[in-house]
Amino acid sequence: MTTLKSKITEVREFYSNGDHHLGLRRMIDCVLDTGNPVYYKQMIEILETCKDDSLVISNAPSTKSLLDTIDALEINSNIKQDETLFKVNDLQKQYANGNFKMGPVSFELKYKQVIGLVGENGNGKTTLLRLLCKDLEPDNGTIEYSIEKSNPSLYELRSKLIYIPQRAPKWFGSLMDNLNFTLSMHGVFNEENRLLSEMIIARLGLRPYKHLNWNRISSGYRTRFELAKALLRKPEILLLDEPLSNLDIISQQTILQDLKNLSGSIINPFGIILSSQQLYEVEKISDMVIFLKNGEPQYQNNTIKVNEDELEIIYEMETDASRDAINEVFVSTGLKAIQYNGGVYVLHFNSGTSSKTIFNAIAQKDLQVRYIRNISQSSRRFFIH
Numbered sequence: 001m002t003t004l005k006s007k008i009t010e011v012r013e014f015y016s017n018g019d020h021h022l023g024l025r026r027m028i029d030c031v032l033d034t035g036n037p038v039y040y041k042q043m044i045e046i047l048e049t050c051k052d053d054s055l056v057i058s059n060a061p062s063t064k065s066l067l068d069t070i071d072a073l074e075i076n077s078n079i080k081q082d083e084t085l086f087k088v089n090d091l092q093k094q095y096a097n098g099n100f101k102m103g104p105v106s107f108e109l110k111y112k113q114v115i116g117l118v119g120e121n122g123n124g125k126t127t128l129l130r131l132l133c134k135d136l137e138p139d140n141g142t143i144e145y146s147i148e149k150s151n152p153s154l155y156e157l158r159s160k161l162i163y164i165p166q167r168a169p170k171w172f173g174s175l176m177d178n179l180n181f182t183l184s185m186h187g188v189f190n191e192e193n194r195l196l197s198e199m200i201i202a203r204l205g206l207r208p209y210k211h212l213n214w215n216r217i218s219s220g221y222r223t224r225f226e227l228a229k230a231l232l233r234k235p236e237i238l239l240l241d242e243p244l245s246n247l248d249i250i251s252q253q254t255i256l257q258d259l260k261n262l263s264g265s266i267i268n269p270f271g272i273i274l275s276s277q278q279l280y281e282v283e284k285i286s287d288m289v290i291f292l293k294n295g296e297p298q299y300q301n302n303t304i305k306v307n308e309d310e311l312e313i314i315y316e317m318e319t320d321a322s323r324d325a326i327n328e329v330f331v332s333t334g335l336k337a338i339q340y341n342g343g344v345y346v347l348h349f350n351s352g353t354s355s356k357t358i359f360n361a362i363a364q365k366d367l368q369v370r371y372i373r374n375i376s377q378s379s380r381r382f383f384i385h
Helices: 003-016 020-031 036-050 053-058 061-071 127-130 154-158 176-184 190-203 219-232 249-263 281-286 325-330 355-364 381-383
Strands: 086-094 101-110 114-118 139-143 161-164 237-241 271-275 290-292 298-300 313-319 333-341 345-349 369-374
Touching: 003 020, 003 061, 020 036, 020 053, 020 061, 020 190, 020 249, 036 053, 036 061, 036 190, 053 061, 061 176, 061 249, 086 127, 101 127, 101 139, 101 290, 101 298, 101 381, 114 127, 114 249, 127 161, 127 237, 139 161, 154 161, 161 219, 176 219, 190 219, 219 249, 237 249, 249 271, 271 355, 325 333, 325 345, 355 369
Parallel strands: 114 271, 114 290, 161 237, 237 271
Antiparallel strands: 086 101, 086 139, 290 298, 313 345, 313 369, 333 345
């Protein structure tokens, strides 16, 4: 089964299982993967006829017809799954006015990969992103871009590498005019320009806001429109600095999953590096997480800088129970230590302690727990003080 056929099968399963909103977003992905304005137009007509009601769309005869048509196509990627976009080798940057030093850090990014940069503020995430997009020059180390094989200019490099800072500059004019202009600058005109713009804003849930201007939308929607503009440029590398900071929790999860899916496009795949404070959400969709502390990577690709004898099982738990009550619950489970930060307890167990042992203890003592999560292999463990 080809990649496109597997995606269409996935769309049909989402619709049949009642996941209509997700099915619609993934259906738009399939249509975008055709690269054909004829199918873009059919998709937009479905959206306009059904007024963006994903439940109605999933049951519309035109939806089934379009899926059947695309299912018969043979569309394959020319991009190899493991093709590298760039390699970072012992990259370092030190600021003259201050003691802060970022690095050394080494990693590589491939097509369809997502790398999450996490860490507290002031630990080098933005510095690393700015080095990657050549806003800054490193003091030591190298960045080897595969897209630089023909030695392009900085302008040519940035046509394939897009950096979106945390505070995006203001747009002037209508939002849709800005998107149309972006495509015009990249050689897409007339009907194809209109249709592709409509497809991208539909994919990101922005159709109801397309005729507004910058001042009439929230900061969260400004972030989404910036993403729409970036995607229209068909990047190979997308660098995002705190893209979730202005979004509510549901929107954060949706945008991250959308980015992950869009990066896996058949005809326009790309790699993503994003920085964020939203650890759980980022970890869910990232192929690798880099945790920076004092400018150095403390956690990278499931490699944690701890001694073998320090390995342990760590759970984060929210409960109204006292420390003494928690000690009593876990007295025979291999509990080593309890930390409390005023909001949640962090429980440290011996490395051989199983989840079954921990949850049996909670059930037997009827401990009332609002939230519990295993953070043993999560960067969350480094945010505990």
